[in-house]
Amino acid sequence: MTAAPASASGVAIDVKGLTKSFGGREVVHDLSMQVKRGTIYGFLGPNGSGKTTTIRMLCGLLTPDSGEGTCLGYDIRRDADKIKRRVGYMTQRFSLYQDLSVRENLEFVARLYGTRDARGAAREMIKRLGLSGREEQLAGELSGGWKQRLALGACTLPNPKLLLLDEPTAGVDPKARRDFWNEIHALAAEGLTVLVSTHYMDEAERCHEIAYIAYGHLLAHGTVDDVIAKSALSTYTVTGDNLNELAAELTGKPGVDMVAPFGTSLHVSGRDREALEASIAPYRDRPGLHWQHSEPSLEDVFIELMTRSKDNFQ
């Protein structure tokens, strides 16, 4: 990489070797990451891979067993208080008060951060969130999409420098999801750093940089193109008849690391291009099949990384 060693001002998150175990089971292993200020950083990985645990270590909610680093220039072990004052954390599960109204929740947050005019700040935020008319509704009675907007509003209210969003769009309809991402981009455009975990592939494409974590191991990071290029994966897209049969026949052949159906086509990938081509050669002339060498998709890369890591770490 050509980037100069990150100066404190250029990097929002800089951690090295974070490790965390629960009851003897290592959930996050030797994780290092750097997030530049003003970027949207996607944190991808299957369920249970340690995304939430990592985010909690970043904002001082969990103490790493080993490893160190800084968040906004503050030590994650020693300066948890300072980090908390400058970081907005949106939890995976809705964690505002269900029995408080929209307005009361926002006022509570504003007061906790010492905002002088808590009522005014809450009123302003309600307007910006498009929640006018719902301010007296109990948070617990809002729909999923509105809850998520409220939660984002609550964590941006105290003017944080860094947002940590843990699967903010899980279970939200596509329209609300799109609006949400537009908002995140607007926030980033104005200088906020956003770390957002997700397991939607299409959302990865909307991030400036991504990191992929599986079984607690950070397996790849960089821009989407970087990650795809670094995977050195060769992929063939097959269309035609009886793809299920073909998939069964190809699975396990030398050089074939992954066979995955994608809608009406089949993706056949391998890291060793020669071995892969040798294995698929007998099928390439089969009538009714159309083979094409293609760029692997991000999903191909992730699935392959995950399958590989499963063999290594499980």
Add this chain to the structure above:
Amino acid sequence: MSMVSAPDQRRDTREPRFGFWRRSYAMVVKEFIQLRRDRVSFAMIVMIPVMQLLLFGFAINTTPRNLPTAVLLQEDSDLGRSILKALENTAYFRFTREVHDVAEFDNLLQSGKVLFGVEIPRGFERAVRRGDRPALLVAADATDPVAAGSALSTLGVVVQTALEHDLRTGDPPSLPFEIRAHARYNPAASSRLNIVPGLVGTILTMTMLIFTALSVTREIERGTMESLLSMPIKPVEVMFGKILPYVLVGFIQATLIIGIGVLLFGVPVRGSLMMLALLSTLFITTNLSIGYTFSTIVQNQLQAMQLSMMFFLPSILLSGFMFPFAGMPVWAQYLGEGLPLTHYVRIVRAIMLKGATMENIQYDAIALVVLMLLAMTIAVTRFRRTLD
């Protein structure tokens, strides 16, 4: 739909001025709203003390009615019959036996067949007319001190009122005879007066413990703790926020209980009401702190309830509320000194019944402060600031 605001880079994120007060205030407001929304809890604030007081008050202090009474008539006179009639009219006494000698009289009392015995001695009426103030003997089985006590205590007034138009003795309006009440078996009969003040403390202990014992576990079980911990609030501020609203609640309850005690059960407040209010608030805060400490120790709401019960039972038994403190073994007395209820029961009894001053009860007041600070210290150190 508009965009969420971008952070205003000019606004700083330093520690705000009066941060401690602002954050504690935020917590207090939030807790108040939640309490108000929780209809059941809100109703309990009034229901629990009223129900408890009425149940305890009436069950322990049943207004004595129709207590079986034996009559030993040593003479047959108009005055004697009038007195007996007056006694029966009070509805405290029901004459079940008429006996003719002292041995039979004693026997009935001893065997518990009657709770009272009334003796009109020989020559009673004549002695009254002579102005000798003879004695009307009333013997009570005081093993049930409450029943015996209240009947005996009203005896004088009742008989006097009843006989007023019969006797017409004019001034001074005193009885022309003496009622010699003899509480047998338990001469130092305690009465309802002693129990109601103790009840104030017992009820407050129970309600206050439960209010705060669930407070932290509730946040954890509802998933709101994660958000709360990710914000810049300190353990002391969380604690104050969770305790303060209930100090007000406890104060309302105390007022209710003492009010009912005074109005319904006729308990006096002989000392300073101000001092009673002040020390009651201290006691309330002490209990809230202990409940809050429990909630920082336990893992879930069930454990919180169990721990509260573990604390509540000895409080009842060892505080001197149920059994006289001085009569307990020494080790139990030491345990009792560690319970806030012990000190509060002493304080309330002293203020309400004996009209005590601050000097009389300062030891107990200080003990309450010490217990409160101890609980708060444990709570703040036990509060988990991370999810580890």
